Amino acid sequence: METKIIDVIKDDLLQMRYLEKYGKLIAGLIHNLNTPLMGVQGRLELIKFKMPDMRGLDQALEQLSKINTMLSNMSFLADKDINLDRNETIEISKSIDVIDMLLQSNMEYKHKLEINKNYSIICSVNCISKLFYNSIYEILQNCIEVCGESGKIDINLEKENSDVILSISNNKNPIENNILENLGKPFVTDKENHLGLGIYLAKTNLEKIGMSLSINNFDKGVIYKILIPSEIIFKEEQK
DSSP: OHHHHHHHHHHHHHHHHHHHHHHHHHHHHHHHHHHHHHHHHHHHHHHHHHOTTOTTHHHHHHHHHHHHHHHHHHHHHHOTTSOTTOOEEEEHHHHHHHHHHHHTTSHIIIIISEEEEEESEEEEEEEOHHHHHHHHHHHHHHHHHHHOTTOEEEEEEEEETTEEEEEEEESSOOOOHHHHTTBTBTTOOSSTTOOSOHHHHHHHHHHHTTOEEEEEEETTEEEEEEEEOGGGEEEEEEO
């Protein structure tokens, strides 16, 4: 068992080395893309100003804006030097949409899974945003891995008393009770060739920003519930 864990750790460390190496290259590429994209946007806006009736300009500018947003989000999430001591206000639903958009690059996520999002409340919190983003990513990535083809992931944001609950559920393979009881601890997992660190990191990071994570089986699969207490909610409104 120990030998297997060591082998998995070695593989993960090697992967992390490649990710860091190519992450720096990608970050540089994103930075270098910003200048020509801003140039193209400026040209299109000038054409629109001079020729406001030209067809297709609004659609082109809209698509360009989406590219800029995606690059900005990728740059933020890849920045390992970001200040983890600074809080900022984020809207929960928009933050989930950012992670969802980035995961669309995963063809299995985009084409083989059914993703349902339901926000019954609009909620903003003041927290270290990168820790929240990374936690949501880890939970969704875990759901992707267990769902495989033709799976379903449901994301719900709703009010519960004075708090807010963000739930992420999948419809595949409930977790055995002996594993479920310890899920969220390092090296506890129900997947082969995995270290069980993803959910542990998600749980730890959420606790650092005043939230909590619970994991339970239900009749169709597994549900991850994030409790967002009223104390850290900056603003909320019914949708």
